[in-house]
Amino acid sequence: MPLIVTGTVGIDTVYTPDHGHRENVLGGSCTYFAAAASFYCKPVRVVAAVGEDFPPELRQTMDRFEGIDHAGLEVRKGSKTFRWGGKYLDNMDQRETLYTDLGVLAEEPPAVPKAFRDSRYVFLANTHPAVQLGLLEQLPQRRLAVADTMDLWIETARPELERLCGLIDGLVLNFDEAEQLTGKRNTVAAARRILDLGPRFVVVKKGEHGCLIVHKDGIAALPAYPTEEVVDPTGAGDSFAGGMMGALAREADADESLDPSAFGAIHRAVAHGTIVASFNIERFSLDRLATLTRAELDERYRRFAGMVRFG
Amino acid sequence: MPLIVTGTVGIDTVYTPDHGHRENVLGGSCTYFAAAASFYCKPVRVVAAVGEDFPPELRQTMDRFEGIDHAGLEVRKGSKTFRWGGKYLDNMDQRETLYTDLGVLAEEPPAVPKAFRDSRYVFLANTHPAVQLGLLEQLPQRRLAVADTMDLWIETARPELERLCGLIDGLVLNFDEAEQLTGKRNTVAAARRILDLGPRFVVVKKGEHGCLIVHKDGIAALPAYPTEEVVDPTGAGDSFAGGMMGALAREADADESLDPSAFGAIHRAVAHGTIVASFNIERFSLDRLATLTRAELDERYRRFAGMVRFG
Numbered sequence: 001m002p003l004i005v006t007g008t009v010g011i012d013t014v015y016t017p018d019h020g021h022r023e024n025v026l027g028g029s030c031t032y033f034a035a036a037a038s039f040y041c042k043p044v045r046v047v048a049a050v051g052e053d054f055p056p057e058l059r060q061t062m063d064r065f066e067g068i069d070h071a072g073l074e075v076r077k078g079s080k081t082f083r084w085g086g087k088y089l090d091n092m093d094q095r096e097t098l099y100t101d102l103g104v105l106a107e108e109p110p111a112v113p114k115a116f117r118d119s120r121y122v123f124l125a126n127t128h129p130a131v132q133l134g135l136l137e138q139l140p141q142r143r144l145a146v147a148d149t150m151d152l153w154i155e156t157a158r159p160e161l162e163r164l165c166g167l168i169d170g171l172v173l174n175f176d177e178a179e180q181l182t183g184k185r186n187t188v189a190a191a192r193r194i195l196d197l198g199p200r201f202v203v204v205k206k207g208e209h210g211c212l213i214v215h216k217d218g219i220a221a222l223p224a225y226p227t228e229e230v231v232d233p234t235g236a237g238d239s240f241a242g243g244m245m246g247a248l249a250r251e252a253d254a255d256e257s258l259d260p261s262a263f264g265a266i267h268r269a270v271a272h273g274t275i276v277a278s279f280n281i282e283r284f285s286l287d288r289l290a291t292l293t294r295a296e297l298d299e300r301y302r303r304f305a306g307m308v309r310f311g
Numbered sequence: 312m313p314l315i316v317t318g319t320v321g322i323d324t325v326y327t328p329d330h331g332h333r334e335n336v337l338g339g340s341c342t343y344f345a346a347a348a349s350f351y352c353k354p355v356r357v358v359a360a361v362g363e364d365f366p367p368e369l370r371q372t373m374d375r376f377e378g379i380d381h382a383g384l385e386v387r388k389g390s391k392t393f394r395w396g397g398k399y400l401d402n403m404d405q406r407e408t409l410y411t412d413l414g415v416l417a418e419e420p421p422a423v424p425k426a427f428r429d430s431r432y433v434f435l436a437n438t439h440p441a442v443q444l445g446l447l448e449q450l451p452q453r454r455l456a457v458a459d460t461m462d463l464w465i466e467t468a469r470p471e472l473e474r475l476c477g478l479i480d481g482l483v484l485n486f487d488e489a490e491q492l493t494g495k496r497n498t499v500a501a502a503r504r505i506l507d508l509g510p511r512f513v514v515v516k517k518g519e520h521g522c523l524i525v526h527k528d529g530i531a532a533l534p535a536y537p538t539e540e541v542v543d544p545t546g547a548g549d550s551f552a553g554g555m556m557g558a559l560a561r562e563a564d565a566d567e568s569l570d571p572s573a574f575g576a577i578h579r580a581v582a583h584g585t586i587v588a589s590f591n592i593e594r595f596s597l598d599r600l601a602t603l604t605r606a607e608l609d610e611r612y613r614r615f616a617g618m619v620r621f622g
Contacts, residue, residue, distance in 0.1 A: 091496060185402060187519075189539045208498075209520035212537055220618045221534035226523055228500045271621045307531045308619045310582045311612075 001143075002069075003249045004045040004116055005033045005242070006135045007125025008105065009073065010082035011058065012234060013098070014284060017090050019231045025285035026058045027084060029125035029148070032235035033242035034068045035289045036276045039297055040246030041253065042067030045116050047135065049104040051079035064290050074110045079103060092230055093207045112138040121249040121260070123241055124168070126150050129160035136167060144248065144260040146170040148241060154181050165197035169261040172203045172241055175212075187212055188219065200261050203244070203270060205237055213270055217263040222270055225278035225304050232284045239280040239289065244273030275301045312454075313380075314560040315356040315427055316344045316553070317446045318436025319416065320384065321393040322369065323545060324409070325595060328401050330542045336596035337369045338395060340436035340459070343546035344553035346376045346600045347587040350608055351557030352564065353378030356427050358446065360415040362390035375601050383424050390415045403541055404518045423449040432560040432571070434552060435479070437461050440471040447478060455559065455571040457481040459552060465492050476508035480572040483514045483552055486523075498523055499530065511572050514555070514581060516548055524581055528574040533581055536589035536615050543595045547588045550600065554587030555580040586612045 012027030030048045037044045044067060052075060062070065080103035087096045109131045122139050124132040124147040132147055139145070145168045153161050154177060161181075165171060171194060175187050184190035191202040191214030201215035208230075210223040247269040252260035259265070275297060282288045323338030341359045348355045355378060363386060373381065391414035399406045420442045433450050435443040435458040443458055450456070456479045464472050465488060472492075476482060482505060486498050495501035502513040502525030512526040519541075521534040558580040563571035570576070586608060593599045 186539050186541065188537045192539075206520065209517065210532070210534055212534070214537075218618075219537050220621070221521070221537050222619065222621070223521055223523075223532035223534050226499045226525075226530050226532050228497050228503075230497065267621045305620075305622050307529075308533065308621075309616075310531070310533070310578045310619075311616050 001120040001249065001253055002043050002045055002116070002118070003037055003041055003121040003123070003245055004047065004119035004139065005030050005037070005123045005125060006047040006112075006132070007033065007127060007238075008082050009046070009048045009050050009054070009062075010084055011054075012083070012285065013085040014232055014234055015087040015098075016232055017088060017092070022284045024055070026061050027234060027285065028082065029238045031062060031286065032238035032280065033123060033125060033245075035065045035286055036239035036242030036280065037246030038065045038067045039276065039292065039294060040243065040272065041249040043069040044246070045069045045072055045119055047072035047110050047112055047116065049074040049076055049079070049107070049110040051075075051081040051103050052077050054081045061286055061290065072110065072113050072116055076104055076107070079107060086234065088233060092233055109134065117141070120144070121245055121252070122146070123245045124148065125238060125241070129153050129157050129164045132164055133160060133167070136164070143252070144169050146172060146241070146245060148172045148237070149177065151177055151180055162197055165194065165199055168199050170201045170203065170266070171199045172205065175204050175206045178202070178204050188214060201263070201266050205240065207233075207236070210274070211270060213266055215263045215266060220267045220270070222274055223308065225274055225300065226307070227278055227282070229282045231282055233281050234285070236277045236281050240273040240277035242273070243276030244269040247272035271304065272301065275304055312431040312560065312564055313354050313356050313427070313429070314348055314352055314432040314434070314556055315358065315430035315450065316341050316348070316434045316436060317358040317421075317423070317443075318344065318438060318549075319393050320357070320359045320361050320365075321395055322366075323394070323596065324396040325543055325545055326398040326409070327543055328399060328403070333595045335366070337372050338545060338596065339393065340549045342373060342597065343549035343591065344434060344436060344556075345379045346597055347550035347553030347591065348557030349376045349378045350587060350603065350605060351554065351583065352560040354380040355557070356380045356383055356430055358383035358421050358423055358427065360385040360387055360390070360418070360421040362386075362392040362414050363388050365392045372597055372601065383421065383427055385421045387415055387418070390418060397545070399544060403544055420445065428452070431455070432556055432563070433457070434556045435459065436549060436552070440464050440468050440475045443475050444471060444478070447475070454563070455480050457483060457552070457556060459483045459548070460488065462488055462491055473508055476505065476510055479510050481512045481514065481577070482510045483516065486515050486517045489513070489515050499525060512574070512577050516551065518544075518547070521585070522581060524577055526574045526577060531578045531581070533585055534619065536585055536611065537618070538589055538593070540593045542593055544592050545596070547592050550591040551584040551588035553584070555584030558583035582615065583612065586615055
């Protein structure tokens with residue numbers, strides 16, 4: 001059953017401390033999410049907008065991933081595609097934004113096509129929570145809805161974000177955003193406070209330190225996959241979410257009796273997200289996902305399971 | 312078979328952002344290590360020195376832990392006990408040192424008593440690597456030797472530290488120290504470089520983010536035990552090492568054919584260290600370990616295994 005993602009398709013320029021830079025490469029939350037999710041379930045439906053400047057070669061890269069339905073990708077005449085430039089600092093876990101050209105992001109949000117309204121698994125990538133609420137309303141048949149957010153919305157749109165939290169099954173955010181949202185420094189305490197707003201689970205991302213799942217039925221912690229190959233962390237969070245949601249949709253499709261927001265299902269899905277994100281950061285942009293195989297994913301997943309399992 | 316630890320017994324004053332402060336409480340690497348290890352194996356032999364100012368009530372606290380042999384604890388007439396004062400910053404993962412009164416630490420290191428020379432499992436807590444080398448020489452029957460170190464020695468005694476690395480089975484250090492020692496920002500790459508110096512395994516500690524084991528036979532990653540109860544992180548690293556070494560000694564004693572430096576044994580032992588450290592930080596000083604039971608340790612270990620195991 002279909003997985004849908006709403007977010008951005010953009011053009012990125014990325015500078016890294018050790019691996020040079022890349023200009024005008026494919027980026028955006030939807031792009032990373034959909035590419036990652038496409039390894040686990042089909043179709044992955046994309047709702048986003050680009051301008052008429054969106055280069056055909058970037059569109060070709062997007063089309064290399066099988067099973068992604070771009071019927072919800074609006075190409076707007078007279079508009080500009082979202083562009084972002086960033087520079088990773090020495091530790092690769094922090095970055096500076098060099099520029100942000102909002103382009104279509106400053107316009108009306110894209111609509112959910114009628115044919116997408118029966119989507120069952122919903123991921124609302126990071127955008128203004130009022131927009132996320134509007135998109136969610138257009139997806140009445142959803143079985144599982146998860147949202148991402150960021151510091152900007154916590155600061156400027158808290159009431160809408162809290163309303164959103166009352167309507168979704170899960171929230172994904174960074175550890176510092178969890179603290180900002182709740183005033184709690186301790187990550188477990190912060191996540192528990194977020195559960196009080198409504199979601200059944202929270203996934204707190206800690207970058208190279210992995211993530212924490214705080215669920216109404218339990219807590220789990222996962223390290224990141226330990227790797228020496230980190231070229232470009234851009235899209236790590238979105239590919240993580242794509243792997244997670246794709247794995248959840250696949251598992252729930254295989255077993256109709258499974259509750260896709262159940263603790264065990266989320267735990268396994270987060271492990272899949274961890275693995276696909278660990279591949280994504282090995283090259284710039286979508287380059288690594290473009291050559292990735294299901295066999296490589298499966299092998300690293302098994303290896304990861306062995307790395308964290310003791311006793 | 313006996314486990315021996317060489318390090319400090321001290322008097323600490325600790326300030327915390329949320330839980331007030333405590334003055335002149337029991338501290339020191341040997342103290343935390345031995346208390347933690349005593350839950351896993353007996354005897355735990357302590358080699359350290361205090362001054363004649365060492366308060367009887369702190370000695371009584373040490374004696375509450377069964378199975379610790381203090382025959383190697385020198386009480387020096389006319390000398391002062393090591394004292395440390397520290398203040399934890401808001402995030403609890405960073406601290407400022409308020410004062411350090413070296414006392415006996417500025418004198419001759421304590422000798423290993425003759426009766427301790429048959430010790431099989433050796434932990435050299437953090438001190439000058441030349442002193443660690445001298446202690447190691449007095450333990451010719453060792454089956455497993457692991458050392459801790461710190462930034463100061465990496466900066467001021469690198470040749471001795473590198474020599475020590477050639478003689479030990481394992482090194483335990485913080486992630487920033489691993490970077491300092493090797494010039495490698497990536498933790499896996501840094502740990503691999505340390506293996507080139509001699510040890511069979513490296514445990515890289517990341518505080519609240521858990522740790523990474525890089526072993527000649529594999530890599531494992533463990534999150535910290537996710538807890539909301541963090542009162543005083545002092546001794547987290549030493550109690551972690553105590554749990555790890557105690558569990559290793561217990562397992563190797565139970566099965567003579569087991570190589571205590573084998574990857575699987577280290578992995579399980581690090582999980583035990585993680586658990587005992589997670590209790591230690593719930594109260595000031597040794598307060599939590601003093602009331603801890605074997606049943607509590609076992610229960611949290613099982614719960615932790617479930618938290619990290621997926622699939």
